Amino acid sequence: MTTQAARCPLHTSDYTTSPHPAVFDELADSGPVHRISLPGEVPAWLITERELAERTLRDPRLVKDPMRVARYGHPVGSRRVPDDFASVGGRTIMNLDGDDHVRIRRVIGRRLSASALATAQPMVEAFVHHRLDTIARNDTADLIEDFAVPLVTDVIGRLFGVRADFARAIVTHGSKLFGPQHPEAPDMVEAYPLLVQALNGALDEGSSKEGRDDLLGDLLIAQRDGRLRKREAMSNLALLTIAAADPVIALISRGVALVQADSHARTELLHGDADAVVESLLREQPPIPFTGWRFATEPMDLAGHSVAPGDAILVLIPAANRTVNPGYRQGHLSFGGGVHRCPGGHLARIETVAALRGLFSRFPDLQLELPFEKWVWVGGIGPRVPERVPVLLTGAAR
Ligand code: HEM
Incomplete structure (x- = not known):
């Protein structure tokens, strides 16, 4: 089949101005697979159909480690900094396959399972109430800066055992490094040593406390008994901290817009099945x-x-979630699939339910100052987060 190049969603004009850029549906409607060019002239195949996406995410002929397919001049493999502990190309579970992937995922997965997190719910709710008390002091708030960012950083800090200021610094500088910019862009060059400094701070502080019961403690024990190299502990702490922030902030924000506009969703959230919402x-x-x-x-x-061989393949999740054949089971690919499926799904759900329930119980008349359709979305290939979500906290029961 001759393959025509399709528009890369990242290069469309409404990518930053629409909650659901038109290109997502255009690509879903015009075939199950498209050839696109990602930033940095990286050619890739983009899957937009659900069943093919699910099968491909589980296909053992595909690997995540670009070095395994690196050839001279390969646009992805050649950009990787070999053995670099804190870079996107470091030895994180996102870039590793097979036994290495299983070995590291086992260390971190334990803390993020549904049963391990059952006891985390009251902690998350306490942080939500603390943030609600803080924003209740004013009539307006930016739900990104004043609510979602500090909430998510507090939760990560507590659960992972990373001091909140280190967690915030890791998220800020790390998100930049995981972004779409060229590795030599001034922003990237600046962010790198700051990320390393914050990671070192978190690890040094972590090592000084004995008997800790958190994810950082698990990483340090695994490092001590030889299951993890120091670089692996460091790069996976960075990955986890960064991966646990922006997508949750984005989900909470979208939830605010939905629940604010849809009274059925609000009743369900507050008095029915919040998980289903x-x-x-x-x-x-x-x-x-x-x-x-x-x-x-x-x-x-x-x-x-x-x-x-060597070709990159990705799934366009909003398209794949939509294109479900009749009779096919419901569900979604929002957490990816196969052995690399997101390990943070339970935590993300707990945080989002607690945040939305807390917000709409405390501020039943909450109004968006900027309509959902006018939000500005920041982010490239990773999470798309609204720049700000200004709200009026009218009718607040303070
Ligand atoms: C609503 C929130 C979240 C969404 C939508 C989300 C989505 C995703 C997606 C799409 C992937 C790629 C999976 C693939 O390629 O098959 C992923 C991977 C990952 N996510 Fe999440 N995520 C969320 C929250 C979290 C949280 C809270 C954590 C940490 C506690 C986390 C940690 C990770 C990690 C470590 C990976 C790499 C897994 C691997 O490659 O084995 N995520 N996530």
């Missing part, structure tokens, strides 16, 4: 538009397109 939000409005990329290790056929 968040699940449908995840399906209809995925906070991250793309799965992580995977690379073909051998020639493959993708819905009639010839994929060559």
